[in-house]
Amino acid sequence: MIRYAMRCDKGHDFDGWFRSSDAWDKARAAGALACAHCGSAKVEKALMAPRVATGDDKPSLTAPRSEAEAALEKLRRHVEANSDYVGLSFADEARAMHEGRSPTRSIHGEARPDEARKLIEDGVPVAPLPFLPRRKAN
Structure with a gap:
């Protein structure tokens, strides 16, 4: 699973989990992505840094x-x-x-x-x- 940071055209930041990068691309192409704050369907991936779990911090x-x-x-x-x-x-x-x-x-x-x-x-x-x-x- 991949967690992507996303941003809508109104500037709202949110995230979502996807099986793969292809799954994100297909969901976006199908219009299945929407902003969690305002519902806008104009969503892009936001700049993000990978996070490596150390075992100490288990959210x-x-x-x-x-x-x-x-x-x-x-x-x-x-x-x-x-x-x-x-x-x-x-x-x-x-x-x-x-x-x-x-x-x-x-x-x-x-x-x-x-x-x-x-x-x-x-x-x-x-x-x-x-x-x-x-x-x-x-």
Whole structure:
């Protein structure tokens, strides 16, 4: 995994983890990167220095590093506790509820950009989450 420092066109600095430099390039080309502060999709890699772990300093990988991360984690816990994860069936489930073919309930999941766009165009009330859902183990 590679941690990249990034900066948006508004000057906000943030970082993210990627499997490889190719993964960052593909995510950027697909428009899947956005500023963690303002949501701008105009993101570049920022100047950064490599960090070599010495073993003496072991940062927590689970504790939030900022108020924004703490707020996102609180939102994630709320969504996970109060809605059903429907995975890749999100678009179908949301449409079925909107059309009355399925009982209305709170759901979260994943949809391709074209599926999400079509839901919005058709008046189905959906909104993107500012985090990726955790996939449930079967």
